[in-house]
Amino acid sequence: MDGVATARSPALIALDWGTSSLRAYLLGPDGAVLDSRSAPQGIMQVPGGDFAAVFEAVTGEWRHRWPELKSIAAGMIGSAQGWVEAPYLPCPAGPEELAGGLVPVPGGALLVVPGVAQYGEAPNVMRGEETQIAGALALNPALREGSLLVMPGTHSKWVSIEQGRIARFDTYMTGELFAVLRGHSILGRFARDVPKAAEDAAADAAFLRGVQAVREGGQVAPLLFSARALVLTGGLRPELSLDYLSGLLIGEELLCGLRGRREGVVLIGDPALCRRYREALALLGVSEVREIENAATAGLWRIAIQAGLAAGISEETV
Amino acid sequence: MDGVATARSPALIALDWGTSSLRAYLLGPDGAVLDSRSAPQGIMQVPGGDFAAVFEAVTGEWRHRWPELKSIAAGMIGSAQGWVEAPYLPCPAGPEELAGGLVPVPGGALLVVPGVAQYGEAPNVMRGEETQIAGALALNPALREGSLLVMPGTHSKWVSIEQGRIARFDTYMTGELFAVLRGHSILGRFARDVPKAAEDAAADAAFLRGVQAVREGGQVAPLLFSARALVLTGGLRPELSLDYLSGLLIGEELLCGLRGRREGVVLIGDPALCRRYREALALLGVSEVREIENAATAGLWRIAIQAGLAAGISEETV
Numbered sequence: 001m002d003g004v005a006t007a008r009s010p011a012l013i014a015l016d017w018g019t020s021s022l023r024a025y026l027l028g029p030d031g032a033v034l035d036s037r038s039a040p041q042g043i044m045q046v047p048g049g050d051f052a053a054v055f056e057a058v059t060g061e062w063r064h065r066w067p068e069l070k071s072i073a074a075g076m077i078g079s080a081q082g083w084v085e086a087p088y089l090p091c092p093a094g095p096e097e098l099a100g101g102l103v104p105v106p107g108g109a110l111l112v113v114p115g116v117a118q119y120g121e122a123p124n125v126m127r128g129e130e131t132q133i134a135g136a137l138a139l140n141p142a143l144r145e146g147s148l149l150v151m152p153g154t155h156s157k158w159v160s161i162e163q164g165r166i167a168r169f170d171t172y173m174t175g176e177l178f179a180v181l182r183g184h185s186i187l188g189r190f191a192r193d194v195p196k197a198a199e200d201a202a203a204d205a206a207f208l209r210g211v212q213a214v215r216e217g218g219q220v221a222p223l224l225f226s227a228r229a230l231v232l233t234g235g236l237r238p239e240l241s242l243d244y245l246s247g248l249l250i251g252e253e254l255l256c257g258l259r260g261r262r263e264g265v266v267l268i269g270d271p272a273l274c275r276r277y278r279e280a281l282a283l284l285g286v287s288e289v290r291e292i293e294n295a296a297t298a299g300l301w302r303i304a305i306q307a308g309l310a311a312g313i314s315e316e317t318v
Numbered sequence: 319m320d321g322v323a324t325a326r327s328p329a330l331i332a333l334d335w336g337t338s339s340l341r342a343y344l345l346g347p348d349g350a351v352l353d354s355r356s357a358p359q360g361i362m363q364v365p366g367g368d369f370a371a372v373f374e375a376v377t378g379e380w381r382h383r384w385p386e387l388k389s390i391a392a393g394m395i396g397s398a399q400g401w402v403e404a405p406y407l408p409c410p411a412g413p414e415e416l417a418g419g420l421v422p423v424p425g426g427a428l429l430v431v432p433g434v435a436q437y438g439e440a441p442n443v444m445r446g447e448e449t450q451i452a453g454a455l456a457l458n459p460a461l462r463e464g465s466l467l468v469m470p471g472t473h474s475k476w477v478s479i480e481q482g483r484i485a486r487f488d489t490y491m492t493g494e495l496f497a498v499l500r501g502h503s504i505l506g507r508f509a510r511d512v513p514k515a516a517e518d519a520a521a522d523a524a525f526l527r528g529v530q531a532v533r534e535g536g537q538v539a540p541l542l543f544s545a546r547a548l549v550l551t552g553g554l555r556p557e558l559s560l561d562y563l564s565g566l567l568i569g570e571e572l573l574c575g576l577r578g579r580r581e582g583v584v585l586i587g588d589p590a591l592c593r594r595y596r597e598a599l600a601l602l603g604v605s606e607v608r609e610i611e612n613a614a615t616a617g618l619w620r621i622a623i624q625a626g627l628a629a630g631i632s633e634e635t636v
Binding site (some may be wrong): 045048088117118119122123124125139170172173174176177179180183184185186187219220221224225226228229230232233252253256257279 | 335402406435436437440441442443473488490491492494495498499501502503505506538540541542543544546549550553570571574575616633
């Protein structure tokens with residue numbers, strides 16, 4: 001061990017290793033990113049399941065130069081299809097429980113953050129988001145007392161935070177629904193035939209028109225087909241039909257998730273997607289919307305500190 | 319012309335020509351099916367768009383033997399991607415309007431029934447179902463005065479009948495949603511990994527559990543992912559997850575379509591699918607459910623009679 005960490009000395013190797021990609025970060029003693037690498041080897045794209053080889057290819061240079069560094073990872077790498085299964089922790093769960101549930105891969109080169117599950121009548125699971133949430137709470141301590149986190153994506157999570165922990169959560173398959181409808185249903189046909197991108201203002205208007213349609217109709221099921229019928233009856237340009245569809249699906253998620261609430265929400269996710277959620281939320285009367293970026297690295301750092309993994313850093317010094 | 323039709327003389331060639339298949343019927347003077355043929359050449363599977371060749375291959379023998387017979391077709395063959403485009407008729411539309419809107423293919427060998435469109439704030443289109451509806455009303459004249467027809471399928475139609483005509487309708491993409499989620503989303507993965515069919519009783523119970531979950535929750539969006547989360551948390555066997563998903567989607571369609579009504583409905587569609595709709599309707603308190611079979615041929619016959627196309631048959635004699 002180097003003993004004393006300097007401003008330039010790395011303190012941790014942190015990985016966000018999901019289904020479709022791997023991002024690795026070299027973090028300094030304050031949790032700042034000193035260096036980063038990414039690779040297309042998400043857990044579904046690892047040849048022969050040789051996760052150790054991918055880990056070595058992406059982080060080997062760092063680990064050989066600073067052999068004292070510990071490595072931590074969150075995401076689907078801890079699923080049954082990953083390198084090692086890190087069993088779900090039950091709600092309520094926060095950084096302390098996550099740090100206590102870390103699971104080493106065979107050989108011990110990497111510690112994996114567990115996912116979180118909700119049991120009972122509304123079963124639900126998350127893997128990766130629990131770490132982003134730990135990061136969001138570290139970056140914004142005021143959220144610990146009680147807040148609603150909205151994490152747009154393939155499987156959007158709506159997370160209620162109480163006393164610094166994940167109290168309960170819902171999942172909306174909005175992103176995956178959009179992707180399968182675009183790629184494989186009749187609703188994607190116009191956009192496949194007319195691939196020319198629409199101008200931004202028209203696309204935004206079509207998106208908000210979809211949100212408004214769900215708001216007025218109350219439910220998306222009888223409206224989905226209107227993304228096609230509107231075009232066939234001359235009410236929508238074909239190249240805008242996917243923006244309208246996106247508005248329908250995101251509008252449905254927001255209506256269900258808000259359940260009439262208008263208090264502020266916190267968005268965590270891809271900035272372009274968060275922008276659309278923000279616009280839709282404004283249309284639904286929710287204007288107090290905060291966004292948190294870099295939640296994943298902040299969460300990996302927070303959990304590593306809790307577990308005493310950061311080189312030369314103890315929890316008390318942070 | 320033979321002049322007088324005997325019990326064995328055919329009176330019409332009727333085609334149900336959709337996206338994925340073609341069914342052709344030789345109908346007698348009472349509209350009964352004397353002979354039938356089917357081919358996998360739906361409009362998306364016609365090589366080079368040579369619809370005339372497919373028509374000749376399937377119906378040529380009949381037409382050469384009885385050259386006086388007229389031919390009529392309904393379905394996607396009348397769409398912009400079909401043999402000839404038969405423009406949508408506006409609601410309200412019934413057999414008279416459909417007969418008046420028949421469009422001949424180039425050369426005139428076949429007359430195509432137009433689809434029906436609903437314009438305005440809730441635009442919608444149908445093509446093929448208008449003919450089944452004409453058949454259902456011919457088979458059950460009591461439905462003409464006012465009824466709710468539910469037509470389960472890829473794009474389920476919910477049709478309000480008033481004064482013998484299609485007054486308005488909704489479309490639910492239930493069948494296509496199920497197909498794309500099964501084939502292309504994470505929800506289909508368990509069933510793809512565990513292809514062994516579940517026993518019928520367990521499958522029916524999982525289906526009804528899905529219907530009940532939507533009934534209690536009120537909306538499907540936050541429940542879709544439970545088709546996976548229930549399995550991961552030990553509450554559902556993986557080989558039953560698609561039956562549960564089917565219950566969620568059909569339950570949502572029924573809740574939206576019924577809007578609290580409990581009056582009887584009429585089902586028109588595939589018998590196995592109608593059986594599940596019937597079970598779900600019973601769970602939702604709707605027990606007066608009728609089923610109508612062979613609606614397509616009855617509708618083609620009814621429209622042909624209206625248009626004076628049946629050999630030796632006038633509308634007055636029916």
